[in-house]
Amino acid sequence: MHAAIPHIFVTHIKLSNLNVLRGYVFDRTGVFKYLVKCLCNVVGLFSVYAFDEAWNVSKIIYYGLLALNHRGQAGSGMYICGGESRILEGGGDVERAYNVEKLIEVEGWYGAGWVSTPVVENRNVVYRHHNDTEYLVVSYAPIVDMEERIMECIERGFKDVDEGAELLNSLSEKVRRPLTLIAVSNNSEMLIYRDPSGLKPLQIGAYGFDLAVASSESCAIECVGADFRADVDAGSCVKVCKYCVERSKTRRMGCYCALEYIYYSRLDSTIDGVQIYRFRRELARKVAERYQLKDYDIVVGIPETGTIYALEYSRVTGLEYYIGFVQTGRRVRSALVEDILERMIGVQLKMSPIRPVLSGKNVLLIDDSMLKGVTLRSIVQYLRNRVGTCRTSVLIMSPPIVRRCPFYMEVPEESELICANVPKSELAEVLNVDEIHFAEIDDLYETFKLFNIDEDRVCTYCMGGRSPW
Amino acid sequence: MVSRILLLGECSREHAIAEAIARSGHNIRLYALMKHRNPGIERCCKARNGEIVLGDFLDPETVLKVVRDKGIDLVVIGPEEPLFRGVVNAVEDVEGVPCIGPRREAAQVEQSKAFMRRLMWKYNIPGRLRFWTFRDVREAIEFIRETGESVAIKPARQFGGKGVKVIADFQAYLRDVRSRVKEVHVSKLFSEISKYTDIEDKILIEEKVEGIEYTLQCFTDGVNVLPLPLVQDYKHAYEYGIGPETGGMGSIMGPGTTLPFITEEEYEKSVQIVKMLVEAVRREVGTEYRGIISGQMMLTPIWGPTVIECYARFGDPEGVNVLSVLETDMVDIFEAILSRSLPKIKLEFKNTAVVVKAVAPLGYPLDRKLAQGHVMDIDEEKIMEKGCRVYYGSVDLKDNELLTVGSRAVEIAGFADTIPEAAHKVNEILTSNLVKLRDWKLIYRLDIGSRQSIDRMIESADIVRRAYKSRKVEKYMIKEWIPGKGLVTYMYSE
Numbered sequence: 001m002h003a004a005i006p007h008i009f010v011t012h013i014k015l016s017n018l019n020v021l022r023g024y025v026f027d028r029t030g031v032f033k034y035l036v037k038c039l040c041n042v043v044g045l046f047s048v049y050a051f052d053e054a055w056n057v058s059k060i061i062y063y064g065l066l067a068l069n070h071r072g073q074a075g076s077g078m079y080i081c082g083g084e085s086r087i088l089e090g091g092g093d094v095e096r097a098y099n100v101e102k103l104i105e106v107e108g109w110y111g112a113g114w115v116s117t118p119v120v121e122n123r124n125v126v127y128r129h130h131n132d133t134e135y136l137v138v139s140y141a142p143i144v145d146m147e148e149r150i151m152e153c154i155e156r157g158f159k160d161v162d163e164g165a166e167l168l169n170s171l172s173e174k175v176r177r178p179l180t181l182i183a184v185s186n187n188s189e190m191l192i193y194r195d196p197s198g199l200k201p202l203q204i205g206a207y208g209f210d211l212a213v214a215s216s217e218s219c220a221i222e223c224v225g226a227d228f229r230a231d232v233d234a235g236s237c238v239k240v241c242k243y244c245v246e247r248s249k250t251r252r253m254g255c256y257c258a259l260e261y262i263y264y265s266r267l268d269s270t271i272d273g274v275q276i277y278r279f280r281r282e283l284a285r286k287v288a289e290r291y292q293l294k295d296y297d298i299v300v301g302i303p304e305t306g307t308i309y310a311l312e313y314s315r316v317t318g319l320e321y322y323i324g325f326v327q328t329g330r331r332v333r334s335a336l337v338e339d340i341l342e343r344m345i346g347v348q349l350k351m352s353p354i355r356p357v358l359s360g361k362n363v364l365l366i367d368d369s370m371l372k373g374v375t376l377r378s379i380v381q382y383l384r385n386r387v388g389t390c391r392t393s394v395l396i397m398s399p400p401i402v403r404r405c406p407f408y409m410e411v412p413e414e415s416e417l418i419c420a421n422v423p424k425s426e427l428a429e430v431l432n433v434d435e436i437h438f439a440e441i442d443d444l445y446e447t448f449k450l451f452n453i454d455e456d457r458v459c460t461y462c463m464g465g466r467s468p469w
Numbered sequence: 470m471v472s473r474i475l476l477l478g479e480c481s482r483e484h485a486i487a488e489a490i491a492r493s494g495h496n497i498r499l500y501a502l503m504k505h506r507n508p509g510i511e512r513c514c515k516a517r518n519g520e521i522v523l524g525d526f527l528d529p530e531t532v533l534k535v536v537r538d539k540g541i542d543l544v545v546i547g548p549e550e551p552l553f554r555g556v557v558n559a560v561e562d563v564e565g566v567p568c569i570g571p572r573r574e575a576a577q578v579e580q581s582k583a584f585m586r587r588l589m590w591k592y593n594i595p596g597r598l599r600f601w602t603f604r605d606v607r608e609a610i611e612f613i614r615e616t617g618e619s620v621a622i623k624p625a626r627q628f629g630g631k632g633v634k635v636i637a638d639f640q641a642y643l644r645d646v647r648s649r650v651k652e653v654h655v656s657k658l659f660s661e662i663s664k665y666t667d668i669e670d671k672i673l674i675e676e677k678v679e680g681i682e683y684t685l686q687c688f689t690d691g692v693n694v695l696p697l698p699l700v701q702d703y704k705h706a707y708e709y710g711i712g713p714e715t716g717g718m719g720s721i722m723g724p725g726t727t728l729p730f731i732t733e734e735e736y737e738k739s740v741q742i743v744k745m746l747v748e749a750v751r752r753e754v755g756t757e758y759r760g761i762i763s764g765q766m767m768l769t770p771i772w773g774p775t776v777i778e779c780y781a782r783f784g785d786p787e788g789v790n791v792l793s794v795l796e797t798d799m800v801d802i803f804e805a806i807l808s809r810s811l812p813k814i815k816l817e818f819k820n821t822a823v824v825v826k827a828v829a830p831l832g833y834p835l836d837r838k839l840a841q842g843h844v845m846d847i848d849e850e851k852i853m854e855k856g857c858r859v860y861y862g863s864v865d866l867k868d869n870e871l872l873t874v875g876s877r878a879v880e881i882a883g884f885a886d887t888i889p890e891a892a893h894k895v896n897e898i899l900t901s902n903l904v905k906l907r908d909w910k911l912i913y914r915l916d917i918g919s920r921q922s923i924d925r926m927i928e929s930a931d932i933v934r935r936a937y938k939s940r941k942v943e944k945y946m947i948k949e950w951i952p953g954k955g956l957v958t959y960m961y962s963e
Contacts, residue, residue: 051713051835052634054653059646104645206711208635209704210650225640229709230921238708243831243839244912245707249900 042124042138043410044068045202046220047112047182049190049212049240053082058106060211060224061113066094067223068115068216070266072410077125078113079136080106085186087127087136092116110190112182114138117410126150139181140200141408146175154183157191157237165237165248169196178407178469182214190214190240197469198234198254199407199459201271205229212240217269231272255468256458258444259409262398263305263368274451277308280397282450284312286443287397292317293437295362295391300324302367302379303350309397310366324358324365325351347375353387362391369398371411373418373431380432393435399463400424400438407469411462441465471543471800472497473519475535477526477556478547479503479510481827481860481880482785485792486547486799487513488860493800500539502526505874509861527551529559536564543803546570546760549627549782553580553667567807569761571781574754578746578762579781583625583670589776592749596742596766596775598678599959602670606659609672613651617644619677622654624662625670631834632658633714635677680769681930682777683731684720684787685739687764688802689747691757693811695802696740698726698818700787701926702765703917706834710916715834716877719826719917721888722790723818729888729923730930731768739766739774746779759806763787770936771947786825786880789860793882794819821884824891824918826899827862827877831910837875843909845871845878851903857894858882878911879904892918 046064048057058080065076069092076097077089086106090097094115114125123142128135130151137143143150153171157164172179172195180200183191192214194202205213205221205228213226221228232238234254239246256272257264262283265276287309299319301310314321328349363383370376376394383389400419405411414420418427428436441463445455461467474497476487484507490499491513499517501510502524511521522539524531527550536544544560546552546568555573560566570576577584589597602625603609613620617638624632634654638647655672662671684702688695702720706712721728727736743764750758763780783792792799796817805814832839849859863876881904883894898904899913916922947959 052650052654054650056646056649060643063640063642204709204711206705206709208637209712209714210634210636212707212711223640225637225643229711230916240711242835244910245709245711247708247915 041118041408041410042072042114042116042140044071044115044216045112045138045140045180045182045214046114046216047184047190047192047214048110048224050082050109050210051212051242052210053109055109055210056104056107057082057109057111057211058088058103059100061111062094062098062100062103063224064213064215064220065113065115067220067266069094071216071264072115072117074118075116076114078111079127079138079184080108080111081184081186082109082111082188083107085134110184110188112136112138112184112190130155134186135183137181137183139179141177141179141195143179143181146171150179154191157183157193158185158187158189158239161237161239161246161248162250164191164239165193165235165250168193168237169235169250169252172196176406188242192232192238192240194232194234194236194254196235196252196254197407198252198272199257199260199409199469201260201265202232203228203230203271204232204238212245214238217265217271219266219269222268228270253457256448256453257407257409258458258460259369259398259405259411259462262444264409267305267308274453279447279451280308281312283397283439283443283447284309285316286447287395287439288313288316290440290443291395291437293319293364293393293395293435296364296393297361298322298324298357299364299366300358302365302376303327305368306366306397309368313366313395319364322357323354324363325353328352347378348382351379351382353383355387358383359388361389363389363393365392365394367394367396369401370396370418371401372416377431384432391434394431394433394437396436396438398439399441399444399460399465401462402464403462405462406467407459409462471495471804473539473541474499474543474545474800474803475532475539475541476501476510476545476547477503477532477551479505479507479526479863480548480785481509481862481877482783482788483507483547484509484513484860484862485789486545486783489792489795489799490545491516493798495798495800497800500535500541502532502535505863505865506867507861507864508866508871509859511866527554527556529554529556532556533559533563536560536566542566543807544568544570545803547782549576549579549780552576552781553627567759569759569803569806571750571758571760571762572756575750575756575758576781577754578750578779580627581625581668581670582623582627582673582778585776585779586673586675588746588749588753592745592752594742594745594749594776595738596772598675598771598775600673600675602673604669604671606656606671609655609659609674610652612674613655614648617648620651621675621677622651622658623673623675624658625673626662626665626668628662628665631714632661637677637679678767678769678771678775680767680775680933681730681926682765682767683728684784685736685743685764685766686783686787686791687740687743687762688806688811688814689758689760689762690806690809690811691747691751691759692809694740694744694747694762695811695814695816696726696743697791697816698722699728699731699736699739700784700790701728702784702787703914705914707912708914708916710914710922713834715827715829717784717786717827718829718877718914719824720784720786720790721822721824721892721918721923722787723794723822723888724820724886730927732934735768735774739764742766742774742776746776768930768933768937770933771940773934773937786827786877789825789880789882790823791818793825793858793860794821794823794884819884822886822888822891823882823884824888824895825860825880825882826892826895826913826917827880828899828904828911828913829863829877830873830875830906831912833876833912841873841875843873843906845873845904845906847871847879847905848903852881852898855894855898856884857898873906888918888923889920
């Protein structure tokens with residue numbers, strides 16, 4: 001069984017490199033373990049708990065992570081428990097990080113997994129022995145620097161969900177971090193907690209009488225064949241063990257992260273009762289009403305998130321929509337790639353232009369958001385110089401992003417955000433477009449209002465707006 | 470005229486039956502036979518100048534003795550197991566005392582799932598599913614490996630509502646994970662069920678269908694069927710509808726005869742199906758089915774109303790929903806059943822929504838030993854003050870202390886104009902410590918009957934309704950094209 005491990009780690013583990021990779025340990029029973037010190041900033045959570053021990057959940061977690069891969073593509077990992085507990089840690093491309101055929105050999109009837117974006121060191125995953133029990137805690141927010149306090153809350157939470165939730169709520173509020181997390185112990189228990197801000201999504205589902213599932217987004221619950229049951233309430237804790245699912249009485253009025261709805265979540269997900277597809281369609285309508293741009297032949301969405309916006313813009317304004325690009329290779333979310341060169345590679349592969357659609361045309365490009373502007377600039381460059389578009393402009397479905405997110409949403413440093421550094425009047429020039437327009441914050445608020453969400457519950461901090469938390 | 474009634478059973482359902490009998494305007498005495506002292510049933514018996522007898526109500530000899538000792542002239546059977554053991558046959562044949570509850574032959578509709586399925590196919594009753602029975606474990610496992618479909622694996626004989634495994638299998642990429650679970654379950658079932666010698670088929674594998682479940686409970690005199698309002702029962706043990714299968718952790722009903730997600734037409738269709746079942750039983754086994762028959766139904770994309778299981782009794786907790794608001798005299802109904810004149814009865818109910826929630830000791834349903842022997846404190850007066858009612862279940866009153874027996878200990882019923890309001894009332898009771906165990910936790914579900922859960926149910930029912938109403942092929946056939954094999958037709962009708 002242990003010999004099977006190298007087959008499962010496809011990406012990075014070479015036993016001869018043991019001394020250079022930090023954190024490899026043998027636990028007390030002599031089982032080879034990898035103490036997580038991966039470079040990660042966790043952005044997607046997924047866990048499964050089987051009430052019948054005949055289940056092997058490792059492959060189910062794998063598919064859950066695959067469905068959450070759009071949230072983070074720099075790293076991933078899972079903790080499988082029930083047999084001998086074990087941590088598998090892989091690269092960011094979930095599909096290639098694990099040998100799915102071998103995965104079924106990793107026995108366990110409950111466990112958790114995550115996907116991450118890169119930062120300098122591990123901040124979000126704590127794995128340790130504490131009072132004779134083995135725990136793994138994975139959170140959207142950094143927890144490694146306050147491991148002791150987190151462990152205290154978790155242990156309390158396993159004993160009493162109400163007390164655990166109270167402790168975690170006050171800790172979240174004190175350190176101003178959205179400590180939404182999943183904790184798994186080798187005592188056959190799982191704790192699911194959503195922080196009082198409600199900014200980070202966390203949902204719960206079920207597969208028949210057999211499995212409980214928790215996930216960042218409903219698309220992963222569906223991917224493993226389970227049914228969505230509920231969004232975990234902001235500020236509340238849910239304990240899952242063999243004999244009960246217990247939910248804390250604590251509850252807060254949660255907030256809504258605008259970027260989560262505009263860009264981050266998958267189009268087939270529903271978060272806090274808002275269907276992402278409907279949200280984006282309504283937002284596109286609002287923006288289309290604001291900008292009825294003339295002098296264009298076609299509107300083209302920048303894949304993949306831009307597509308739905310462009311379609312709806314076309315429907316409202318009558319400007320014809322065309323598919324403008326074809327993708328080569330696997331899907332990469334270019335905004336999530338840190339390295340400029342890699343990002344360029346990603347963009348170029350993702351966006352092979354269809355010449356007969358674009359050549360000689362006045363093209364309006366639509367994208368969901370613009371962070372560094374690198375992607376957009378290289379697309380425009382290519383379209384103008386190699387494809388031969390005429391008038392080439394851009395409409396962005398979010399307001400300009402000008403601030404780093406204090407709540408760990410993947411937004412780069414202010415010095416790297418184009419809208420924080422280049423005056424609006426010079427943007428078109430810098431990006432080499434004829435005109436560029438952005439959605440207004442009010443468009444966003446009005447869209448949220450259609451879903452009965454009050455504007456003071458919406459966080460638009462990164463767009464220069466307010467943070468309700 | 471009936472004058473001395475004996476009730477068999479000891480759970481919340483029987484408490485509700487006892488209460489309904491005790492409300493009767495007839496001059497009757499009520500007795501009850503049970504293993505554990507149920508304070509609710511005892512109270513009802515005392516109110517009607519009767520008493521409880523402690524003893525094994527599954528054993529025909531014990532029942533006969535009580536019938537003789539107390540001069541009983543009507544026996545009402547609450548749970549299913551006495552039916553399977555032939556208690557009705559003994560009481561009717563030996564003592565000539567009539568029963569509310571079918572004879573053993575007729576009770577096969579519940580005891581043997583294979584019997585029920587075959588009956589439905591033989592008599593062309595709508596709402597049937599494809600099924601396969603197995604007597605050999607290897608054959609069953611081979612079948613599972615070959616088909617790789619969504620299936621429900623059930624023990625062919627009822628044993629306490631346990632052993633059912635439902636595996637939806639739409640994701641080809643997870644097929645191997647699920648196949649293994651199916652195989653392990655089949656082997657486990659075979660080893661457990663081989664101790665029952667009263668049945669030949671060991672397990673039954675049924676096509677698994679998606680849809681919305683609901684229960685239709687009916688009185689029948691063997692010819693006529695008198696339907697009660699629909700109830701929906703929640704089988705998952707834990708909050709949010711997660712976790713293992715139970716007898717039911719709660720149920721919702723009303724106001725009115727149908728549920729917010731079932732149409733009048735679907736209700737009528739379901740009643741029709743139960744009527745056909747009763748008729749089929751009469752023709753197949755030659756005895757008239759007298760008592761209560763319940764269809765555990767599901768609205769499915771194939772048929773609309775489809776039979777998932779059949780009960781020869783009230784559901785528990787579904788029985789509590791209907792009986793707690795029944796205004797018609799229960800003894801009148803029993804007499805009509807015995808004289809085969811049910812059509813004379815007009816069933817009346819208080820026009821209100823009823824939500825029932827079960828409270829069980831931690832450990833239920835996976836480890837009943839853990840759930841056993843805890844002392845329960847319950848403030849019934851306060852609960853009544855808040856407009857709810859208590860139905861005692863799996864508890865034993867010993868030396869003035871209530872001890873848990875291992876299953877659902879009490880059921881709380883709440884009443885209001887809408888289901889969510891009634892659910893809210895019950896939730897207030899559950900969260901305010903009016904029912905508690907000393908040094909042990911209770912489990913219950915706050916999500917049952919919530920606005921969100923009903924909205925989700927309405928949404929799912931709409932999907933299923935669109936599917937079954939738009940089925941192209943007539944006569945309930947399914948046509949499937951399998952590349953390389955050809956056109957396959959599954960018949961749902963002969």
